[in-house]
Amino acid sequence: MKRFFKILKLILASLLTVYSVVIIYMLAFSSKEDRYTFASHLQGACLSQSMFEILKFQDPSNDRIYFEQSVPYNKRGYYEKGFRLLDKAVEIDPKMHLGYRGYMKLRFLRDFKGALEDLDRLDSLTPGVVDTPWGEDIDFLRGEAYFGLENYEKSKFYFKRSIENQGEDWADIQAFVYTGLSELELGNREQAKNHFDKALNQSKYTVEAHIGLARIYLENAELKKSKFHLDKAEEYFSYKRNDPYNEYLNEVYKDDLSLLKNFEA
Amino acid sequence: MKSKTNIFLLISAVLAVVITGWVYYQMSHSIGELSSNTEIDGDFKVCDEDKIPNYYSMDTDYEGGKKAIKNELLSNLQNLKFEDSGLITFRFIVNCEGEIGRFRIQSTDLKLEKIEIDSEKLKTLEYALVSLKKWNPAKNEFNSYDSYYVLNFKIRDNRVVDIF
Structure with a gap:
């Protein structure tokens, strides 16, 4: 009986040891790529961050680890930590990460000058290439940054260049909208109208363009046309441009419609 | 010998519990919790x-x-x-x-x-x-x-x- 218990204890102790060794192996010694993927999928969890720390210790020159580790910090408002990590990724591979950092400065921090510095630097590192930071045309992002700085001549210039880069049929519809808004700020109503119309030619659901046109027609005292676009904006409101993380600079709200309706009345 | 077996079992059990607790904590908490x-x-x-x-x-x-x-x-x-x-x-x-x-x-x-x-x-x-x-x-x-x-x-x- 004693022998039986002893064997049982040895088996149990061995199983527990194997269990611990397997977990330690998976966390610290299995394929780096597999661990990177696993940690990325657990974005934000403490385990994910701990695994990135282990990976950084083992592979300190891998820019992707710093980049991926930065993401949840920035999404949750811990910019000091998030950008320290992102800065490290940029330091290791500027061509790969400058665009994303510029995008983050633009959309998450509204640091328009900082965004332009990163985007311009990226452009200078990639001559002859139209960069697409985080999937968006670099000139669109530059246009948005100048729009944020209220430099409407420059924002217009870059949005138009973005449309040229992509071709009218493939350009981001919001590039037409932003060009229209920039023209409006510069007092060029006809050009603004022209660009809002172009946005609507691309898609009749462009709520922002309908609101822009409603505003122009209201200012021109063309109330019928203004009402038409206001009604369309209301009808298609669910198609408005929004983002779960941040408010866009040209984001429209139901209040914008109410305000225009009050003016019409 | 008997004590060696018990010590082996104790250490392996403690290690397993600590690792499981650590992984559980790390999985169930995320950055930014207030x-x-x-x-x-x-x-x-x-x-x-x-x-x-x-x-x-x-x-x-x-x-x-x-x-x-x-x-x-x-x-x-x-x-x-x-x-x-x-x-x-x-x-x-x-x-x-x-x-x-x-x-x-x-x-x-x-x-x-x-x-x-x-x-x-x-x-x-x-x-x-x-x-x-x-x-x-x-x-x-x-x-x-x-x-x-x-x-x-x-x-x-x-x-x-x-x-x-």
């Missing part, structure tokens, strides 16, 4: 302490969006003067009833280095936030939930120029 501190949080309550997602996964919002927050607060904050340009970032909870609390603040300069802001000024910003009463808590077809929210006060030329 623990309650009654001294600074007063009587603010959440509906489910164990389930507080982030705003971006649950569409937590303010009626009229951040633009409405800016319209409600910005003009009243123009007398508040700051030394450094940068961001003052509030992370807080919108509870399932649309009340806000548990404010935690990070302040950074233009280089995103941490900076100290006068606590009275931070209190003024917090009071301004508390005055906002039109929060839409996170919800789905079944229920309303608590969620974390992030709001930035952008400081330029010694004053608040944007809220987003």
Whole structure:
């Protein structure tokens, strides 16, 4: 009986040891790529961050680890930590990460000058290439940054260049909208109208363009046309441009419609 | 020999328990969780302490969006003067009833280095936030939930120029 218990204890102790060794192996010694993927999928969890720390210790020159580790910090408002990590990724591979950092400065921090510095630097590192930071045309992002700085001549210039880069049929519809808004700020109503119309030619659901046109027609005292676009904006409101993380600079709200309706009345 | 077997079993069991506990903790906690501190949080309550997602996964919002927050607060904050340009970032909870609390603040300069802001000024910003009463808590077809929210006060030329 004693022998039986002893064997049982040895088996149990061995199983527990194997269990611990397997977990330690998976966390610290299995394929780096597999661990990177696993940690990325657990974005934000403490385990994910701990695994990135282990990976950084083992592979300190891998820019992707710093980049991926930065993401949840920035999404949750811990910019000091998030950008320290992102800065490290940029330091290791500027061509790969400058665009994303510029995008983050633009959309998450509204640091328009900082965004332009990163985007311009990226452009200078990639001559002859139209960069697409985080999937968006670099000139669109530059246009948005100048729009944020209220430099409407420059924002217009870059949005138009973005449309040229992509071709009218493939350009981001919001590039037409932003060009229209920039023209409006510069007092060029006809050009603004022209660009809002172009946005609507691309898609009749462009709520922002309908609101822009409603505003122009209201200012021109063309109330019928203004009402038409206001009604369309209301009808298609669910198609408005929004983002779960941040408010866009040209984001429209139901209040914008109410305000225009009050003016019409 | 008997004691060696027992020691082996004890060490392996302790190691397994420690590792399991560590992994469980690491899996069930995430960065940015705000623990309650009654001294600074007063009587603010959440509906489910164990389930507080982030705003971006649950569409937590303010009626009229951040633009409405800016319209409600910005003009009243123009007398508040700051030394450094940068961001003052509030992370807080919108509870399932649309009340806000548990404010935690990070302040950074233009280089995103941490900076100290006068606590009275931070209190003024917090009071301004508390005055906002039109929060839409996170919800789905079944229920309303608590969620974390992030709001930035952008400081330029010694004053608040944007809220987003």
